[in-house]
Amino acid sequence: MKVEEVFQQVQRLFLDTAPVIYYVESHPKYRPVVDAIFDGIDDGRLPAVTSPITLSECLVVPYRFGDVSAQEHFADLIIRGQGVLFVVIDEGIAQRAAELRAHYNLSLTDAFQIGTALVAGCDALLTNDATLKRVQELGVIVVDELEP
Numbered sequence: 001m002k003v004e005e006v007f008q009q010v011q012r013l014f015l016d017t018a019p020v021i022y023y024v025e026s027h028p029k030y031r032p033v034v035d036a037i038f039d040g041i042d043d044g045r046l047p048a049v050t051s052p053i054t055l056s057e058c059l060v061v062p063y064r065f066g067d068v069s070a071q072e073h074f075a076d077l078i079i080r081g082q083g084v085l086f087v088v089i090d091e092g093i094a095q096r097a098a099e100l101r102a103h104y105n106l107s108l109t110d111a112f113q114i115g116t117a118l119v120a121g122c123d124a125l126l127t128n129d130a131t132l133k134r135v136q137e138l139g140v141i142v143v144d145e146l147e148p
Helices: 003-009 017-024 031-042 052-064 068-080 091-104 108-119 130-134
Strands: 013-015 048-050 084-086 124-127 139-142
Touching (some): 017 031, 017 052, 017 068, 017 124, 052 108, 091 108, 108 124
Parallel strands (some): 013 124, 048 084, 124 139
16 A cells, blocks of 8 residues: 555544654655655544553663653654544543454553554554454554555
8 A cells, every 4th residue: 555545545643653763763664655645644644543551661771771752752752743642541541442352352552552543533543463454443554565
């Protein structure tokens, strides 16, 4: 799938952890794809949603290495990014995550990510975990399957 097709088919996109890390760290393999996605988010063509799970997972390595600049960069993008809505996990999301986990045997973090996406009205999830394609409640877009 080409990135432009994402803009045409998706109304609201949930950002899983890996694509955010690829973007912030300018991953050489994924840079053309994630740059195009985040350009669309920044210019308002593609509203995006993130969660405390995304933030927490992105901050592990910067905390481990004391990289304050990376910590700030991730927090700025995930919590206050242009075109990005940071959704706090609440009781409704927790219940939805439990349903998803029971139905699909997801890990708790994946269930919370997908539950947050659904409660926040996302119609697609951007990830690099192709195993999540088994979830039927929203589209799963895998970075490895995208072309710039």
